[in-house]
Amino acid sequence: MQAYIIRRLLLVPFTLVLISIIVFIFMRAVPGDAADVRCGAAGNFDQQCFDVVREELGLNENKFNQYFKWLGDIVLRGDFGYSLSQRAHINEEIGKRIWNTAQIGLLSIAFTLLIGIPVGMVSAVRSGKPSDYILRFLAVMGLSVPSFWIATLVVIFPAVWWGVRVAPDWVGWEEPLTHLQILAIPAFIIALAGGGTIARIVRSSMLEVLRSDQVRTARAKGLRESAVVSRHVFRPSMIALFTIIGLQFSLVLGGSVIMESIFNIPGMGLWVISAVGERDFMIIQAVVVVFATWFLLITLLVDIAYAWVDPRIRY
């Protein structure tokens, strides 16, 4: 196991470098840069403006130099540099924003499990009955209906009908109820899709276990159905969940980008969306690297946990 962990950890930097190259190349392949936006959006098409800004932002430099300077700063000093459009130090901005995104992420994972596991369990236990069909229908709906659409409805309809907002403007923990209110709604909406996935996985793995010999034996011993389910079905069925939960972490990051924009939450997502519009390569690259690092570490943890939960798995 130790050797496996070391091998996986050694792979992380190589993967990150590969990701950094891809994001760097793709960002430069898109037409327009920060100088275009800064000089052109206001309607001033003077070449002089472009030249000054490009020089100031280092965009006139050779692309290889730009890449290695950027990568060198990250590797040697852990410095993501300065944003091209907002001129802010990216490390500081990440520090201010990442916790906001993480809070939505963690809360949505919690909601995902709270929705997905009970729904999957009930659905499996009552398999083939109307409640199973209803729950499966809801799970598929949660998966299929885009979260940004639900979020837009949640934002707009209470305002139109009652003149109230379900999610007020952003405030920190100094106003705990409001803060939780702001976080909970987007987290719940993100969780609808994840909950649907988890419910389906839990249902299918529980059904598999329900048909196994051990369950038949447990029932034959005269155990109550609730005891059978909780002791002999639930725990073995949860192994499959670990992989899915790991994937949910990455989906949550993607989902938070849209949610932060709709609910105006000052996290990484809202930041990267504005950076895309402003062609702020530095922010986009930094956020992609941070998200990629997060994803790689989570998947590593999930793999380790997987082996720990299921003794049959050996690396």
Add this chain to the structure above:
Amino acid sequence: MTASYRKKGYEMAEGYWGKYWRRRVSRRRILAGSAAAAAGAAGLVAVGCGDDDDDEEPEPAATAAPTEAAAATEAAPDEAATEAATEAAATEAATEAATQAAATGPRSGGTFKAQRAFAETGYDPAITITGYQWAAVTYNHLLGYSLIEDEAWGDAAQSWEQPDPFTIVFNLEPNLRFNPEAAGGRPITSQDIAYSYARLPAAFTNLASEVNPMQFSFMAGFDTPDESTFALNMAYPWVSAIPTLASTSLAIVAPEVVEANGGNLTDTVNAGGGAYMFESRGLDGFNSYVRNPNYAGHTTARGRFTKDPPYIDGWEDALITDSATAEARFLAGDSDILTGVVGGIDAIKAEELRGQDGVNIITGPTNTHLVMALDALKWARFPQLREALSHSIDWDGYIDIVHDGDGIRGAPVGPRFPQVLSQDEIRQLQQFDPERARQLWEQGGGDQVFPDGLTTLLATFANTRGTEFISQSIEENLGVEVTMMPVDLATYVSSLTAPPGSKIWHFALVTENTLSTIPDYNALTHYVPLGYGGAFGLFIHEHPQAPLIPPEVIDITHDIGKPIQDLYNAQSVTHDPEQRTALLHQLQRLLFTQFCCTFPVPVEATEQHALRTRVQNAPLPPDFRDNGSMGYRRAQNMWLSDA
């Protein structure tokens, strides 16, 4: 000032929890909401009710709904009566509130809650003009300008005179001071104005300023005979100098603050003496402003700039990028204004909001401007094809479809300026004639010149319907395939401004987002070679970028561009109004008849803005718009009825 989360306007102990029960919800809203909730519950019941027992035949879901509907129908007369009564009561209450407000008169206090869709890219008025709301409220300018009255009003200037065509002398208001955080709140002098204006060219050259050079290139020098007299010497007698001095970019800054920050104010606020000053800047883009205690008294400007009450105590400005959230904030009373992409809201949204509780829609004539730019290099050698293109577009149909019938024909001069051609003449000059279009296209060999059809940019953030309509019109009437390339803002700008020969588009709609002040550059600059015409490829040999472009390329467009530029230059130094109008008419006719290389596009006839009813005394459109000169942010005589 460092970034911080905003401060709430209430005390934690009382206000935070108090707001949960303080919010008032009208009976009408409760009824509407309850009806919606009941319908939703009925739906859920219809879908979700049932037994887990498979043997029992489930009741068809549809049966529940008609039953509910029948019940609702039975109750309808009562509810209708109740709703009518509620509406009557609401109207009565609104009338009563308005009467009360009128009776008690204007009052001071309160916080105006604004919202904006774009983040500012800096805080230096000589550099940044995107997201410039802060510049309007925190800085003084020499003048303000009203489009409605076509007249300049004094801001920092108390009076002014023009002793000769090259000089304007301003007498400053007494007691002008910077805010307490700028230069210790010392008095503002004429030297400060000279410093502020003198840094504009340097900022443009060295700091990549976004300010249009036309706004300062007419300035030759300044004299400051005493602290309250400022004389502006002009390089040429520019007819638009006075309204230009009202522009937001021409703000008066404290020199010592600029110098202390390395020669720019990019990250520095509170360097002026405007009516308000920054209180905080939040991570979420939430800015708040408080009244500047040093703000000067004004003896002119008809109350628009005022030190004396009534005035609003402060502003909050939230950065809201999502339009649904912006609307929800507005409807919930968390914002006093609902902004659209380019300032106002469209007619459909205005209609939807009209009559909602607490919403006031103000309407007035617009002064906006929209052009269809052609890549001059591609079209300059083919006059017949340009003409064919213009004739193939159903311009009146554009008004019907894109502006729902509420539009006017566009011209190269803003529609509210007296120099614009009449609608009848524009219709004569810009005709939809599909037969002639097809004939000209064939005679000019259009299919051979453009064998792959035409390409346009479909900006995803503005004018989508307009681009689609024009593309369809060209396809139908010329039989040419038009490819629409969806682009975001950055791609749009970089594609539009690509060097000659590198433009991927044949034509594109270009929005005028800053038209509020000057008839001869905000609109006309899209047509002249030394303005955006050059950016669209209409170069002449006198163009500053000419050395970068092969002369043979410029030869293609020079003969078309030169007469346009000459006429433009002539009108810009003609002070006799009649003579100038005649020149501007001549220029507009030239642009219409040579079809190169920018076509004016119809615009909406009216613009709408949604405000909360508590906002009183807001300027009407077209003065309302938040740009250039006298937008609502500089109307300090606004007040809030519930203050």
